[in-house]
């Protein structure tokens with residue numbers, strides 16, 4: 001079985017080289033977009049370092065006892081830590097326990113592999129105890145830190161790690177993967193590829209029909225605005241109601257997670273304050289309109305083929321105005337996050353969009 005990742009040839013070559021070399025680094029920092037495969041790479045490395053029958057390119061076989069145990073998460077030398085609780089940082093006690101356990105030899109594997117997710121959430125005190133471990137590495141332990149970007153991780157940690165970036169995939173690679181794994185092609189696949197920002201995990205997490213329905217209803221409303229039609233009151237209300245329902249759900253989930261964290265229970269890993277799904281659609285929609293307006297090149301679109309509404313906006317509105325529409329979304333996101341009256345915020349958005357075209 002080759003490396004689990006799709007594409008990323010040069011990253012895979014680097015992994016193979018690292019494992020073949022006599023000195024595998026004792027600490028790695030993997031960075032890359034959310035849901036972009038960092039954990040997959042880390043797990044692959046854990047398997048490869050312990051595989052009983054590795055492939056010639058050093059990738060793990062995927063079927064030996066050790067590989068299977070790691071896949072199922074019950075290998076005693078495969079440890080995954082992620083921040084929990086309200087502060088979303090690793091508890092200091094947790095780190096101390098971890099470090100203590102690293103003093104022992106691996107139980108059954110050749111190398112103990114410790115994955116620390118969201119290393120960007122480390123505070124100084126937690127990092128301090130880990131630094132010592134990074135400075136006095138044990139030959140039998142490999143620490144793999146993952147984070148969105150290097151700049152978000154404490155420099156003292158970064159400087160002690162070998163850094164590897166898991167880059168976003170090209171659009172064509174995401175499309176190929178959607179076809180292979182979900183048998184999904186056409187506009188729906190193109191939409192998911194556009195929403196994913198090059199992170200395969202993100203492309204796979206959207207239910208295609210739901211995503212497409214949302215895209216179509218947004219597109220319809222934007223179309224009505226540029227056509228100078230009075231925005232269908234019902235359409236806006238329906239749209240707003242659906243979005244507000246989701247916002248409410250997410251906010252509630254936030255509260256539940258916060259409560260669980262307070263009580264010391266395990267949380268689901270739901271990202272707090274993530275009211276951005278609607279915004280992801282809107283950003284993609286306006287981004288493609290702007291690209292179309294500036295380049296007139298449909299091959300540069302990130303989402304599905306341009307709709308009538310997108311083409312109309314692109315030809316009838318100045319790029320300057322379109323850039324403002326894209327920027328406006330930051331403001332909208334901020335308001336949705338801060339204010340409790342989501343309905344009001346969304347309705348105001350549509351009004352201001354109509355006004356942005358000036359008098360007809």
Ligand SMILES: [Zn+2]
Nearest residue numbers: 051061064067
């Ligand atoms: Zn194996």
